[in-house]
Amino acid sequence: MAKARYHHGDLREALLDAAEALVRERGADGWSLREASARVGVSPSAAYHHFGSRDELVRALSEVVLARLGSHLRAAMDATSGHGAERLVACGRAYVTWAVLDPAVARLVFRGGATEPQSAVSPHPHDVLTTELDRLADTGLLPPQARPGAEFVVWAAIHGLAVLLIDDLVHIDDRRDVELQTERLVSATLNGLAQETAPPADRPLPRTAHTQRVAQSQDAGPSPRTFSP
Amino acid sequence: MAKARYHHGDLREALLDAAEALVRERGADGWSLREASARVGVSPSAAYHHFGSRDELVRALSEVVLARLGSHLRAAMDATSGHGAERLVACGRAYVTWAVLDPAVARLVFRGGATEPQSAVSPHPHDVLTTELDRLADTGLLPPQARPGAEFVVWAAIHGLAVLLIDDLVHIDDRRDVELQTERLVSATLNGLAQETAPPADRPLPRTAHTQRVAQSQDAGPSPRTFSP
DNA sequence: CCCAGATCTGAACAGTGTTGAGATTGCGGT
DNA sequence: ACCGCAATCTCAACACTGTTCAGATCTGGG
Structure with missing residues (x-):
């Protein structure tokens, strides 16, 4: 397989796969970006051309x-x-x-x-x-x-x-x-x-986090994300 | 406040309080053992005389x-x-x-x-x-x-x-x-x-994780903690 | 053919959890 | 009152982390 190539081909997908495997092996938090990069055969900093941060990798994998x-x-x-x-x-x-x-x-x-x-x-x-x-x-x-x-x-x-x-x-x-x-x-x-x-009459209707643009265009006001304690 | 004292007095409790405050300020994962120690005015390694690891601190706080x-x-x-x-x-x-x-x-x-x-x-x-x-x-x-x-x-x-x-x-x-x-x-x-x-007839009865000793003495067999997939 | 831009490397930085050797302190026994 | 012992804490060091950035390497389009 294209191992010695300088360009990986589809590093983004490979990192997602490696991360998922690592999560499965060592738990949700028991792995590192460096470990996933190493497993794919790439330097740690290479990942930053596909994900802005480790958290972004996690979010992408979650989706x-x-x-x-x-x-x-x-x-x-x-x-x-x-x-x-x-x-x-x-x-x-x-x-x-x-x-x-x-x-x-x-x-x-x-x-x-x-x-x-x-x-x-x-x-x-x-x-x-x-x-x-x-x-x-x-x-x-x-x-x-x-x-x-x-x-x-x-x-x-x-x-x-x-x-x-x-x-x-x-x-x-x-x-x-x-x-x-x-x-x-x-x-x-x-x-x-x-x-x-x-x-x-005033039964509340919750909203999911993955709200689509349609709902955004309806209410113009900014919806606060937190409660005031 | 006993600040310049070499021995803190009740470091364990102080660390728990500091950790809780940090969690509230920076999120569940946005803090470090070192930070909590520093806030209490103590060296990082001091914490290890009261908790075996950072995870143990978290568990204690959870309880x-x-x-x-x-x-x-x-x-x-x-x-x-x-x-x-x-x-x-x-x-x-x-x-x-x-x-x-x-x-x-x-x-x-x-x-x-x-x-x-x-x-x-x-x-x-x-x-x-x-x-x-x-x-x-x-x-x-x-x-x-x-x-x-x-x-x-x-x-x-x-x-x-x-x-x-x-x-x-x-x-x-x-x-x-x-x-x-x-x-x-x-x-x-x-x-x-x-x-x-x-x-x-065969409705399952789940168990909580905080099972008390009473239940342990009833069933002698070791209860497996995982499923076989 | 060639070079702009995407892609990857290498070295470095600050910060992390954890360890072990030694300094400091409080306490119980004589 | 003293001593010594164990508990407590400091200091320095380790390996590892996420992240950055200058430069090396490749690739596709003109």
Whole structure:
């Protein structure tokens, strides 16, 4: 392979791959830029022609993996023959199982924080959830008054279980038990939402970090990113 | 203040305080052991007489903060005049609000991972949740068949929202809206649990990382900490 | 063919966690 | 009151980190 070449060819991609492998081997924080560069066979400073900093590498990797997770979720749902709620349960199961099977990478991605607004993380897991809940509302399985913002309730539940597991705050030995627990969680959440009557008039609508430009053009005012304590 | 003294007096506590302040100022990872030592007025190596490593400092700090969160939750529940579900809603509100108001420290603690089994994190947030759900089951608001493991469902939901917010994956501008979203989440989860019929016979019971010695003496076999993929 | 610009190297900088040898101190026993 | 021992802290050093920058090397388009 083009090893002795002065120009690498596709160093950017190679660094992303090496970083991902290192995360998997040594944990989300147990690796260095220099190590990834060395593994690719390149000097440490070469990386700075493709990423402005180590953090930028991490963000780029996060976006790649997040998009992969998105299509994984979609595929898991489509592989289900079930109707209605079963698809959403499959989605949650895929989400949690994915995190548990690749905990280091999951930690990195979930902790990566907000991705760039213009970044094309597609399909974003949140969007997958959103379209599925739309489907449930159309089917009538989810009453219309419970639909707005329901994706955040479901996402919080699923994400919470995944994070509790990969951070070792909760421990489940068997993989099958992880799935059972996830199914219970999603079912309970969905049933709870279905039971909702009229929402309060001022129910808040959260925003995802990967907001698209469309939403930006609507509200001109600068949206504060922090609370005033 | 004993400043020029060779022996500090209570360096361990001082380092914990300095570290917490640094986390709050510069983020969960934006500080160094050396910086904390310098702020306390002590050489970097002095810290190693109280903590085996930087990670050990972080773990110790996590346990302190986690215990503080536990009693904060208990206090928030006791401050509620409401009966039944309202107490649990107050607990969730306190959990999420606490995280959002001190995001850097919350990140550190939640990411700290499993605390030492013998560590006396008391009261642990998970235990607060557990006893409250016991109360709900006793009152009859939560059917008995839904009780086992219900704390993990509720915890996952609450924790998920908190983590999504502090990691900037979801954004809610106003603090009041955070509370409203939390209330919806807890109510929905609890209602969903209340609707549960008989559970599957082999429903898994997760374990918290802060397992107490009692549980250890029951099962003699070594409990594997990882899944086999 | 040739050279502008992208790409990579090498050496350097400040800062990090961690270690080990020695200085300083407080405390319990005589 | 003293001594010695163990706890506590300092100092200097190690290997390693992210990052910068001047210069070497390659590549594609005129």
